[in-house]
Amino acid sequence: MKLQELTSYLESLAPLAYQEDYDNAGLIVGRPEMEVHRALVSLDCTEAVVNEAIATNCQVIVSHHPIVFRGLKKFNGKTYVERVVEKAIRNNIAIYAIHTNLDNMMAGVNAKICETLGLKNCRILSPKHTLLKKLVTYAPQSHADAVRNALFAAGAGNIGNYSETSFNAEGTGTFKGNDQTNPYVGEPGKRHLENEVRIETVYPAILESKILMALVLNHPYEEVAYDLYSLTNQNQQVGSGMIGELDNALAEEAFLYHVKEKMHCHVIRHTEYTGKSVKRVAVCGGAGGFLLKQAIAAGADVFITADYKYHEFFDADGKVLIADVGHFESEQFTQQLLYEIITKNFTNFAVRLTEVNTNPVKYFI
Numbered sequence: 001m002k003l004q005e006l007t008s009y010l011e012s013l014a015p016l017a018y019q020e021d022y023d024n025a026g027l028i029v030g031r032p033e034m035e036v037h038r039a040l041v042s043l044d045c046t047e048a049v050v051n052e053a054i055a056t057n058c059q060v061i062v063s064h065h066p067i068v069f070r071g072l073k074k075f076n077g078k079t080y081v082e083r084v085v086e087k088a089i090r091n092n093i094a095i096y097a098i099h100t101n102l103d104n105m106m107a108g109v110n111a112k113i114c115e116t117l118g119l120k121n122c123r124i125l126s127p128k129h130t131l132l133k134k135l136v137t138y139a140p141q142s143h144a145d146a147v148r149n150a151l152f153a154a155g156a157g158n159i160g161n162y163s164e165t166s167f168n169a170e171g172t173g174t175f176k177g178n179d180q181t182n183p184y185v186g187e188p189g190k191r192h193l194e195n196e197v198r199i200e201t202v203y204p205a206i207l208e209s210k211i212l213m214a215l216v217l218n219h220p221y222e223e224v225a226y227d228l229y230s231l232t233n234q235n236q237q238v239g240s241g242m243i244g245e246l247d248n249a250l251a252e253e254a255f256l257y258h259v260k261e262k263m264h265c266h267v268i269r270h271t272e273y274t275g276k277s278v279k280r281v282a283v284c285g286g287a288g289g290f291l292l293k294q295a296i297a298a299g300a301d302v303f304i305t306a307d308y309k310y311h312e313f314f315d316a317d318g319k320v321l322i323a324d325v326g327h328f329e330s331e332q333f334t335q336q337l338l339y340e341i342i343t344k345n346f347t348n349f350a351v352r353l354t355e356v357n358t359n360p361v362k363y364f365i
């Protein structure tokens with residue numbers, strides 16, 4: 001298939017617009033129209049991973065971390081980043097990164113950690129604001145159903161676990177077309193009163209053009225009246241970190257044993273025990289220290305993340321047990337997640353999990 005079919009699908013699950021400002025997710029090397037038969041999935045795209053792609057005839061590498069993060073100014077092979085990009089181009093291998101846009105999804109990196117640790121009732125720890133908008137439109141009663149259906153099909157009306165949400169109120173619309181018009185009801189030059197339904201529904205801002213297209217195509221009027229509102233509501237489906245609960249509370253030490261085993265950690269760096277048992281657990285794959293306040297505010301007994309620095313451990317301040325499990329360890333299941341989401345949609349497309357352990361951190365025990 002064309003590479004674009006794969007990337008469009010991945011972006012329908014984790015839209016690029018949901019990546020953080022500093023990120024560089026998306027198609028990094030390769031042309032959207034190139035043919036791909038086999039994908040190699042990895043957490044990092046290192047030289048060893050490109051070599052594996054060449055040896056196993058994979059035309060695209062789908063990695064979590066973008067190999068190119070900052071601007072590249074020279075291509076003379078001096079750094080591993082330059083060498084990876086050059087080797088991929090020379091061998092006609094595409095590189096695609098699905099990074100913080102996947103971190104920020106409900107069914108993303110953190111959900112996989114929660115699943116691994118057996119957490120229930122999981123929700124996003126820090127939902128994004130300003131990603132939602134509201135549409136209000138007015139349809140003649142005869143077409144209210146058709147308009148609503150089209151809006152829902154285009155992605156409007158989803159709140160939490162509910163879909164097809166809208167508010168509808170009947171009222172009277174008025175209009176008078178000039179002599180250039182050919183109104184659906186009424187006559188040009190005469191004021192017309194029509195029984196209409198005011199339909200209100202929310203939608204993710206990134207779907208706006210699709211939703212407006214659906215509205216215009218399924219509304220009978222020549223000029224469709226609608227209002228768009230910016231909202232400051234949280235989008236519960238998109239954001240950083242996740243918090244969930246254990247079925248049965250565990251003592252702190254027992255919980256860390258559980259984490260060590262399930263997440264294959266060589267070592268867990270943690271703060272002093274708080275003395276409380278562990279029921280509520282916040283997680284954030286990768287460097288999640290920026291979420292500590294939210295984890296404490298949400299009542300987390302433990303905050304599992306990575307890349308904690310010495311001074312940052314003090315911020316636990318006896319309120320929570322911080323457990324740094326390692327960056328690679330916290331995100332290792334992302335490879336499996338990518339494998340699952342690609343194979344689920346493309347049953348005849350070969351996907352390979354990398355055999356390279358790309359963790360740059362080694363432990364001397």
Ligand SMILES: [Zn+2]
Pocket residue numbers: 065285286287327331
């Ligand atoms: Zn990471």
